Amino acid sequence: MNWYVIYTKPKWEKKVAERLQQVGIECYCPLIIKVQQWSDRKKKVEIPLFNSYVFVQVSDADRNSVFQIPGVVRYLFWLGKPAIVRDEEINIIKKSLKSSNIADISVTSLQVGDKIKLESGAFNNQNAIVQEVSNTHYILILESLGCVLKIKYK
Secondary structure, three states: OEEEEEEEOOOOHHHHHHHHHHOOOEEEOOEEEEEEEOOOOEEEEEEEOOOOEEEEEEOHHHHHHHHHOOOEEEEOEEOOEEOEEOHHHHHHHHHHHHOOOOOOOOOOOOOOOOEEEOOOOOOOOOEEEEEEEOOOEEEEEEOOOOEEEEEEOO
16 A cells, blocks of 8 residues: 555644544654743644645555545645655654654745755755745756756656
């Protein structure tokens, strides 16, 4: 059976994962512990590593059964097909989260105006500013070279 990614309503990840397990659907919602600051106190809370995502392992025939659970919005798609996550990738996430030498984890996406450093390819070690983010590409400004770089997704 394949692992798929389902998209949930915001802040429903843990509730959806709990209900999926109650009905017998194998799922995984990676959680991290973060110190949350309020005006009067600090508290350690468990939050999902990936906002609005839960991994489910179901057969192709049973894929629609997840929609019986309140809070499930849709499957995540990649290139027109439901995104499939390999067992090794799920195991890597699980193993990484169990590691004791990790101090802080966060998952972020690029936003317009972000300053980044390219770490591979022809423009390795070049600083860039994100000018545009779309479903198909990024547009980066490489100021030191005086050019604009368009990176398409495959």
